[in-house]
Structure formats: C-alpha cells, structure tokens
Amino acid sequence: QAQLQESGGGLVQAGESLSLSCVTKNPTASPYAMAWFRQAPGKEREFVSAFNWPSLKTDYGDSVKGRFIISRDKALLAVYLQMNDLKPEDTAVYYCAAARAYYGGAYGVSSHRTVDYDLWGQGTQVTVSP
Numbered sequence: 001q002a003q004l005q006e007s008g009g010g011l012v013q014a015g016e017s018l019s020l021s022c023v024t025k026n027p028t029a030s031p032y033a034m035a036w037f038r039q040a041p042g043k044e045r046e047f048v049s050a051f052n053w054p055s056l057k058t059d060y061g062d063s064v065k066g067r068f069i070i071s072r073d074k075a076l077l078a079v080y081l082q083m084n085d086l087k088p089e090d091t092a093v094y095y096c097a098a099a100r101a102y103y104g105g106a107y108g109v110s111s112h113r114t115v116d117y118d119l120w121g122q123g124t125q126v127t128v129s130p
Contacts, residue, residue: 004098005121010127021078023076024076030077033110033111036048038094046063046092048060055109068082
C-alpha cells in the first residue's frame with residue numbers, strides 16, 4: 001500500500017531557507033491533492049500549503065503566503081515545500097498528507113482540513129532559532 005516518505009527537516013537560523021520533500025512509495029494512482037501541515041507544541045495542526053492534481057491549483061496558509069512555495073513532481077507523485085525567510089514561529093513538526101480521492105467540496109479546491117486527507121507521513125522537525 002502507498003506510503004509517504006518525508007525528508008529535509010533540520011535546524012536553521014531565522015532568515016534562512018529550507019526545503020522539504022515528500023515522495024509517494026508504492027502508489028496505486030495519482031492523488032487528488034497533496035498538502036503540508038505543521039504542528040507546534042501545544043498547538044493544533046495547521047494547514048500550510050496544498051497542491052491539487054486536477055486543477056493544478058496551489059494554496060497557502062496566511063502565515064506562510066509569500067514565503068513558502070509548493071511544487072510537485074508528477075512522475076514521482078511528490079510534493080516539495082521551499083521555505084524561505086524562516087521565522088522562529090515556523091518551528092513545528094511538518095507533516096506531508098495526501099488525499100487519494102476527491103473528498104467533496106468545490107472540485108479542484110484543496111481542503112484545509114486534516115480529516116480530508118487519508119495518507120500521512122511521520123513528520124519531520126523544522127526548528128528555527130532566533
């Protein structure tokens with residue numbers, strides 16, 4: 001069965017950049033959407049960014065818009081997150097998620113809800129020091 005493999009987390013200083021990778025292992029089909037979420041200690045899991053396969057639309061959470069860029073590799077069923085101008089408040093465990101099929105709502109619009117994604121990576125720690 002399909003699994004998500006994440007990599008790229010690490011420790012950086014404020015203002016630096018980092019890139020995360022998420023590759024689908026043993027896929028059966030292309031997903032409806034792939035997304036990045038993050039969760040800081042004591043906080044709810046937060047939507048970061050998503051890529052929608054049918055519409056090719058990208059979406060970003062307000063806190064990262066203008067700094068982060070999501071991209072995909074169609075052949076690898078992979079998504080990447082280029083994180084620029086990192087801030088201490090970006091510190092969190094970053095999770096890759098995939099929706100293997102359309103889950104409802106407006107077609108071609110990626111969900112911001114964790115419940116709509118049915119494949120999850122194990123998470124990768126991103127720590128940004130002041």
